[in-house]
Amino acid sequence: MADRMAGEIPMADPATSMTPAEETVPPGTVRDGFLAVLPLWIGVAPFSVAFALLARDTGYSAAKTIGLSAFVFAGSAQLAIVDLAGRGATVPVIVLTVFLLNLRHLLYGMTLATTLPRPRRVPTWLVAPIVTDESFGVTIRAMRAGRGSDRFLLGASASLYACWVPCTILGALLSSRIPNTDHLHLDVIFPLSFLAILLPLIRGRDDLAVALGGAALALLLRPLIGPTNAVLATILLGSAAAALLRGGDRA
Amino acid sequence: MDAFGWGTIALCALVTVTIRLSGFAIGDRPVSPRMHAFLEAVPLTAFSAIAAMGIVTGGPTETGMRVAAAAATGLVTLRIGKLWAALLAGMAVYTLLRLAGIG
Numbered sequence: 433m434a435d436r437m438a439g440e441i442p443m444a445d446p447a448t449s450m451t452p453a454e455e456t457v458p459p460g461t462v463r464d465g466f467l468a469v470l471p472l473w474i475g476v477a478p479f480s481v482a483f484a485l486l487a488r489d490t491g492y493s494a495a496k497t498i499g500l501s502a503f504v505f506a507g508s509a510q511l512a513i514v515d516l517a518g519r520g521a522t523v524p525v526i527v528l529t530v531f532l533l534n535l536r537h538l539l540y541g542m543t544l545a546t547t548l549p550r551p552r553r554v555p556t557w558l559v560a561p562i563v564t565d566e567s568f569g570v571t572i573r574a575m576r577a578g579r580g581s582d583r584f585l586l587g588a589s590a591s592l593y594a595c596w597v598p599c600t601i602l603g604a605l606l607s608s609r610i611p612n613t614d615h616l617h618l619d620v621i622f623p624l625s626f627l628a629i630l631l632p633l634i635r636g637r638d639d640l641a642v643a644l645g646g647a648a649l650a651l652l653l654r655p656l657i658g659p660t661n662a663v664l665a666t667i668l669l670g671s672a673a674a675a676l677l678r679g680g681d682r683a
Numbered sequence: 684m685d686a687f688g689w690g691t692i693a694l695c696a697l698v699t700v701t702i703r704l705s706g707f708a709i710g711d712r713p714v715s716p717r718m719h720a721f722l723e724a725v726p727l728t729a730f731s732a733i734a735a736m737g738i739v740t741g742g743p744t745e746t747g748m749r750v751a752a753a754a755a756t757g758l759v760t761l762r763i764g765k766l767w768a769a770l771l772a773g774m775a776v777y778t779l780l781r782l783a784g785i786g
Contacts, residue, residue: 471767474774491687499689503696513695517686523694526686530695534702536729541706543722546714556707561700565733570766572726617781620749623737624756624773630730631760642724643731650732651739663732670728675721 459549460579465587466594468570473595475621476566480596481610483510484603490518494604501600505562505593508660509533536664539671540568544585547575554582562589569629576632638678646670752777 460468480501487497492514500510509530516526541560548571559582567588574580603610634640646666653662685691714722738749756773763769 468766471770474770496687496689496692499692500695503692504699506699509695509699513691517691521686523686523691526691527694527698531698531702534699537699537703538706538709539722539725540729541703541708542710542714543706543725545707545710546719546722556704556711560703560707563703565729569726569730573766617777620737620752620777621770621774623734623749624752624770625766626730626734626737627753628756628760628766628769628773630727630734631757632764633726633730639727642727646728646731647735649728650735654736659736662736663729666732667725667728670732671721671724674724674728675717678720678724 457578459581460574460584460587461581462583462587462590464579465567465571465574465584465589466591467587468574468584469566469588469591472566472570472592472621472625475618475625476592476595477599478616478618479507479622480599481603483507483514484600485607485610486511487514488604488607490514492517497604498597498601501597504530505596506530506534506564507596532664533660536565536667537563539667540565544568544571547572548580548582548585549575552582554586559586559589562593564589564592566625567592569626573629573632576635638674642670642674645673748777748780751780 483501484497487500487510488494492500500513504510504513512529512533513526516529521529540563544563545556563585567585570588571580571585574584630643634643649670650662650666653665656662657665710722734753738753739746740749752773755776756769759765759769759772
């Protein structure tokens, strides 16, 4: 039982891309993935409630607010939708913004399709629409430990969905009774989560250089093109630079 | 079409789902070694960018507290390797600094 606790994923041997236990450790299950994401609920839940409150203040009905979370299921894109709608933006502008905000998921999907162990047991149409930054990260981290699988990815993604949508419902229906948690600054858990996901992926000087370069590039670009575009630009430019420098020798 | 309407929500959902499915569809085709190296670097660049921008934010005092929290998270990650323990350590340091009146 102890080794099934949330987030308890055996670390890979940092000197190699394969953990010594990889041949004996069974691939992660849906349950493993679901539990691995549970610690992130601390940050996701208030974020979802905050989204619902913002949508209400902007003029969205409870049903449409819940619909956004259930069908779009993309935090930053949802915030952009209600913000833009509230400021009178046209539908094409809103849709184009959502497209740009989600472009990084194209790269996430390509990365997962290329690296998830085969044969994949879960239909792509079932798991792909609910992959998030967090479930992608936790699954990549588990793969480095020899436990990543499409079932793990499904569990991790479903875990986020199981937190995000009900919390939006709570926020939309009970907004006046929910205390404001802004003063707790729970949003700090997001960068900490990604740092904790990132560190085990760094396996040597090359990876360290790519990660530090990515951080520096993002901070450099943020004031110029905004945070979301900075993430996308960093992924494209940083990963392209890494591929050129490595010359595909690690593929 | 109304920006607040169900049609807009449906369009946004369609765009989001299409992008997420397309990534898998493209990645399921054979990729060159160079593209494989590119995709292998995606998690490193994506997470370093998101983490850095979330840590370096809100002025020097706030950034300082977040850097301290990040240091605790990083230390526990490297020592113990458990996600929940790393987040607990980082949140504890951040909260203590806030309670101490630094933030």
